[in-house]
Structure formats: structure tokens, C-alpha cells
Amino acid sequence: MASLSTRLLQRPPQLLSRSIHTSRALSAPKPSLVPPPTALSALASRLSLQPSPAVSTSLITCLTHASYLAEQTEDANAEIDFSETSESNELLATVGNSLIGLFASEHLASLYPYLPTQALQNAVTAYVGPAACVSVGRELGVAVQGGGNAGLPGTGKGANSAGVVVRWSRTALAEKNWRENKGKAMEGLMKVPVGRRFQKFLKEQEQEAAAEAEGEARGKKQQSHEDVIASAVRSFVGLIYQEEGIHTARTFVHAHFLSRALDLSSLINLNNPLHVLSSVVSSHFASAGVPSSSSETAIQPRLLASTGTNSQAPLFLVGLFLPSGLKISEGHGSSKAMAKHRAAVNGLQSIWFTRGDQPGAEVLGIKGLGKPFGEYGEGLPSSAHEDWVYEEGKVIIGEEESEFESIEWGGKEVLPGSRR
Structure with a gap:
């Protein structure tokens, strides 16, 4: 019987060799901007939502801008997968934008009862405007690296480094380019000589300018990446209201938007x-x-x-x-x-x-001052409502709503010279 060393030096069976030589080459993965179920579950947990198939579908809707579906519809050669294509976030973003403005306005108007109208509007924009929505979106892991990373495979821009990608017109164009150059992108990472990088940036700027000019010619409003991310974050608030009610949505806005420290004095010039x-x-x-x-x-x-x-x-x-x-x-x-x-x-x-939630503030003469507010807006007007305003087509009136006494806002625009 041959020794162990002799058997190890022998040629392996031909069956194993044949199986190696006849194995099929791995095909290029199909591009998909729909986050995997694990990413959707993690995002749902960050939004204080219970992960479920229905919530995952709603999150995909929140991550789909209206321009993405419009671009897919215009592209006659697009291979639309209806299992991945959902409605846009336009409706949820509208609801979320109204809720965010409501929570920020009642918080700042109650906190600073003498703040003028224009200063109050500037403060609301500073707390919950588009820039704040983009910042909150990146904290949630949405489009971390900006609009240049489409998350498509084989282009040196992986989806893992991009975070949860928001689908919009630019990503639809990236998918179209990937389909037209299918297989070429898998040959390796993009290599750009140092001396030609500036030409690449100039070319991209020229393409963006041409796209904007073409969009203006068509009568369409060009969307920036910041606007797209802001709409996704607003739709998250609308989804939280839809699933959990107004109190959970207010808690989310106070925890992620209104808890930041801003120098409001810089808004007054x-x-x-x-x-x-x-x-x-x-x-x-x-x-x-x-x-x-x-x-x-x-x-x-x-x-x-x-x-x-x-x-x-x-x-x-x-x-x-x-x-x-x-x-x-x-x-x-x-x-x-x-x-x-x-x-x-x-x-x-x-x-x-002058803060209206401090003890002794009632001496200012405004009704309701001196009552402390909760960390997440407890004691504000929206806290007196039920979770949902409508139920079975009827308006619901909460038990605390009839007895609630809000703060009378004392701020107003004072025009110099009018003394009124």
C-alpha cells in the first residue's frame, strides 16, 4: 500500500479537474438600487418602526423620488422590474413637510413668544429646512456619499459605501448607462490619470449645464441631490405618522431636528x-x-x-x-x-x-407662559390631539383637546417708524 506522502504527490482525479475546467464564468450582477431587506430593517429600526414586509415596501416608496419614475417612463428601452418599482414619495413628503413645519413652528413660537414673524420663519428654516433634512438623512445612513455614487456594481462605487441610495433621475440615467455598457464595467475599477482628473470634472460640469439647459427647454424643474434627500427625509416623517401616529412623528422630529443647538441670533440682521x-x-x-x-x-x-x-x-x-x-x-x-x-x-x-418655558415667565403678561415643555414636545398644542385625526371618515377629538390651553404667541412684525 502506498504511503501517505506518495498518495499526496499523485495527480488528483480527472473528475475534479473536469469540473473545474467546465465551470461557468460568473456573470455580471444586475444593477439594482433597491436596498436589501437587512438595510431596510435597519432603517426601519432607526425610524422607530417595526420591521415588516409592508413597512419595507413603504420605505422603498420613501426612497423613490418622482423624477426616477418619470425618467423610467420616458426611457422606452428601460427594463422595468415591477417588483422593485413602487410609487414615488411625493405624497408622503408633502405630509411630512407639513408635520415638520407644524412641530417646529409650535416649538419655537412657544419657546420664544416675542420672536417676530420673519425671525420665526428664518428659525424654522434653520431647524427643519433642506440643509437640516440632508444632515438628518446622512445621520440615518441615506445617501452618505452624495449624488455621485449611484451604488451600481462594477464601477468602483459600491452600494455599501453609498449608504441607502435614493432613486431619482440621476440614478435612472446611471442604470441606463450601465445597461448600454453591460460587461465593460466589470473589467476593473476605474483608473483616471492624475493629469486628466480636472478634465473629468470640467466635462461633468459641462454635462450638468447642458442637462439643466435641456430641462429648462422642456419646462421642467431641475432637482438637486439635496432636494431629493430632503424629500426622502420628509417622507420618513410622513411614514412615521402613517404607521404610528402624530405623537411618534413629533418625538422623531424633536429628537433629530429640534434637539440641535443653533445660534438664532445670527439669523437677525x-x-x-x-x-x-x-x-x-x-x-x-x-x-x-x-x-x-x-x-x-x-x-x-x-x-x-x-x-x-x-x-x-x-x-x-x-x-x-x-x-x-x-x-x-x-x-x-x-x-x-x-x-x-x-x-x-x-x-x-x-x-x-425671552424663553416662555422658564418659571416666572408669566410676568410678561402672555397667557400660558411659565409652563415647562417636555423633551419631545409634551405640553405643546399637538400633544393634545389623538394619534390620528381621522378614523372611519370622522374627526376624532381627544380628551385633552377641549381642556388644553396653549400659549398666546406675542411675536409680530414691528415696522420701524410705525410704532405699532
């Missing part, structure tokens, strides 16, 4: 803050019964301190006072005009950013 402050003070005195023409509403600037007036770096401290001697605010600067300007800005911010 005034050319003549002292004039605006005078109008605001007159408006508050008029609400208390003091005539706007009274001398008690006149603001008097006073120089409180100064140093280095004969040097190259002087410093002045100016305070703004009422005739009764009450100091409104103060500010510093290298000149008296700059110090007075900063004092007026500080005075406006001290009024506009």
Missing part, C-alpha cells in the same frame, strides 16, 4: 437696530395702556464708561435707558456709534429671545 428697538418698546408700552406718543417710551443712550480715548484703541460702554431710569441693555465698541449699535442689538435679543 438689522440695519438700524436702535430704531427697531424703539418701535418694539413703544409696542409693548401700548399693549400695557401707555400711549405710543408718551415721552415715557423714548430711549436715551448714556455713556457709562470709556478708556483709551486718546489712544489708537479706545473702548466705550454705552447703555440704553428709559426716562424712568430703567436700563434696557448695554454694549461696547471702539466708537460710541458702535457701542450704541451693539446695545440696541443686545436689547432686541433680550426681548425676542
Whole structure:
């Protein structure tokens, strides 16, 4: 009997060799931008939704922009897989956008009851606008690397590095190009010489400009990648409302949007803050019964301190006072005009950013102030509603809705010179 070393050196059976030589080559994978079930389940968990086949189908709808289906319809050669094609997120995004605006508006209007209308609108945009939606979307793992990564196989841009891809017109064009060059992309990763990279970027810019010009000629509105991601995030909020109700949707918006720290003072840019402050003070005195023409509403600037007036770096401290001697605010600067300007800005911010949820805020005279809010919006007007407004075609009135007392918003636009 042959030894072990002799048997190891013998030629392997011909059957094994024949099976190796006759094995079929692996074909190029079919491009698909539909996330796998594991990715959809993970996304559902991040959205506080219970993973299920129905929820996965709804998530695919949220990740499908209307421009994707429109591009697929126009492409006569597109091989549309109806098992992967769903409705667009247009309806859910509209519902989600309304809910996000509602939650942000009631939160900021209750938190800062004296904030003017335009400043309130700017604050709402800063918290829940398109840029904020894109940031939240990337935190959720949606389109992490931007619009250039279509997630198609064999192009050096894998779907794993792209995150959960949103399907829109650009991805539909990428699928079309993949079908036209089928098999060529699998030969290897894209190799671009260093000296030609800038030409590639210029060519892409020219193609984008040509596409925009063509879209304008057709009368269509060009969608940017940020707008597409924002619509997907808004549709997530609409889906949460559809599946779990308004309270879960409000919790999601407060946890992901309104929990961020923003410098709202940077949203206010005034050319003549002292004039605006005078109008605001007159408006508050008029609400208390003091005539706007009274001398008690006149603001008097006073120089409180100064140093280095004969040097190259002087410093002045100016305070703004009422005739009764009450100091409104103060500010510093290298000149008296700059110090007075900063004092007026500080005075406006001290009024506009007065918080309505702090104890003792009821002395401001607005009904409902001084009540603390919950971390996720408990105590705000939307918390008094039931989870769903309609049930079997009828409007539902919650038990707390009839007894709820909201805060009267005191903010309004004060036009300089109007004193109203």
C-alpha cells in the first residue's frame, strides 16, 4: 500500500479537474438600487418602526423620488422590474413637510413668544429646512456619499459605501448607462490619470449645464441631490405618522431636528437696530395702556464708561435707558456709534429671545407662559390631539383637546417708524 506522502504527490482525479475546467464564468450582477431587506430593517429600526414586509415596501416608496419614475417612463428601452418599482414619495413628503413645519413652528413660537414673524420663519428654516433634512438623512445612513455614487456594481462605487441610495433621475440615467455598457464595467475599477482628473470634472460640469439647459427647454424643474434627500427625509416623517401616529412623528422630529443647538441670533440682521428697538418698546408700552406718543417710551443712550480715548484703541460702554431710569441693555465698541449699535442689538435679543418655558415667565403678561415643555414636545398644542385625526371618515377629538390651553404667541412684525 502506498504511503501517505506518495498518495499526496499523485495527480488528483480527472473528475475534479473536469469540473473545474467546465465551470461557468460568473456573470455580471444586475444593477439594482433597491436596498436589501437587512438595510431596510435597519432603517426601519432607526425610524422607530417595526420591521415588516409592508413597512419595507413603504420605505422603498420613501426612497423613490418622482423624477426616477418619470425618467423610467420616458426611457422606452428601460427594463422595468415591477417588483422593485413602487410609487414615488411625493405624497408622503408633502405630509411630512407639513408635520415638520407644524412641530417646529409650535416649538419655537412657544419657546420664544416675542420672536417676530420673519425671525420665526428664518428659525424654522434653520431647524427643519433642506440643509437640516440632508444632515438628518446622512445621520440615518441615506445617501452618505452624495449624488455621485449611484451604488451600481462594477464601477468602483459600491452600494455599501453609498449608504441607502435614493432613486431619482440621476440614478435612472446611471442604470441606463450601465445597461448600454453591460460587461465593460466589470473589467476593473476605474483608473483616471492624475493629469486628466480636472478634465473629468470640467466635462461633468459641462454635462450638468447642458442637462439643466435641456430641462429648462422642456419646462421642467431641475432637482438637486439635496432636494431629493430632503424629500426622502420628509417622507420618513410622513411614514412615521402613517404607521404610528402624530405623537411618534413629533418625538422623531424633536429628537433629530429640534434637539440641535443653533445660534438664532445670527439669523437677525438689522440695519438700524436702535430704531427697531424703539418701535418694539413703544409696542409693548401700548399693549400695557401707555400711549405710543408718551415721552415715557423714548430711549436715551448714556455713556457709562470709556478708556483709551486718546489712544489708537479706545473702548466705550454705552447703555440704553428709559426716562424712568430703567436700563434696557448695554454694549461696547471702539466708537460710541458702535457701542450704541451693539446695545440696541443686545436689547432686541433680550426681548425676542425671552424663553416662555422658564418659571416666572408669566410676568410678561402672555397667557400660558411659565409652563415647562417636555423633551419631545409634551405640553405643546399637538400633544393634545389623538394619534390620528381621522378614523372611519370622522374627526376624532381627544380628551385633552377641549381642556388644553396653549400659549398666546406675542411675536409680530414691528415696522420701524410705525410704532405699532
